[in-house]
Amino acid sequence: MSQRTLVLLKPDAVRRGLTGEIISRIERKADWRITALDMRTLDTGTLELHYGEHQGKPFYEPLVTFMSSGPVVAMIVEGERVVEGVRALAGPTDPIAAAPGSIRGDFGVIVRENLIHASDSEESAERELKIFFPGRD
Ligand code: RTP
Ligand code: MG
Numbered sequence: 636m637s638q639r640t641l642v643l644l645k646p647d648a649v650r651r652g653l654t655g656e657i658i659s660r661i662e663r664k665a666d667w668r669i670t671a672l673d674m675r676t677l678d679t680g681t682l683e684l685h686y687g688e689h690q691g692k693p694f695y696e697p698l699v700t701f702m703s704s705g706p707v708v709a710m711i712v713e714g715e716r717v718v719e720g721v722r723a724l725a726g727p728t729d730p731i732a733a734a735p736g737s738i739r740g741d742f743g744v745i746v747r748e749n750l751i752h753a754s755d756s757e758e759s760a761e762r763e764l765k766i767f768f769p770g771r772d
Pocket of ligand 1: 694727749751755
């Protein structure tokens with residue numbers, strides 16, 4: 636079942652020079668293809684749309700500050716079971732709970748600065764892709 640997902644390499648990944656390593660892990664999965672890739676600094680309006688489900692939670696404001704603190708790498712990744720697959724490569728939200736071998740488990744320590752975003756369902760992917768790559772339907 637071929638799918639599309641939105642991947643963001645968060646500002647900590649860019650600052651620490653880990654984008655190549657993370658992109659490489661995604662690229663090497665059989666069948667997956669990066670079909671759009673762009674470095675950009677996100678504004679508050681874009682982040683309100685993207686992380687709207689978290690508005691009002693205690694971590695929301697610091698999350699938006701962090702996510703707008705420097706450039707991110709935004710990507711569309713397409714391929715077999717890629718929505719579930721990139722979430723599995725990333726590991727759980729808390730990097731300390733993430734297994735070694737996963738991106739968050741290998742490189743992260745604190746919950747907020749967990750290196751990578753990947754859409755959590757096909758519905759989320761289509762919603763988020765419209766925000767980040769309008770016109771790529
Ligand atoms: P993401 O949306 O970024 O792919 O991450 P996720 O699904 O694994 O986690 P989610 O619950 O959607 O949370 C979004 C991002 O907010 C930050 N966060 N901080 N307690 C905290 O301080 C806290 N909880 C979440 C993380 O950057 C998380 O990825
Ligand atoms: Mg999420």
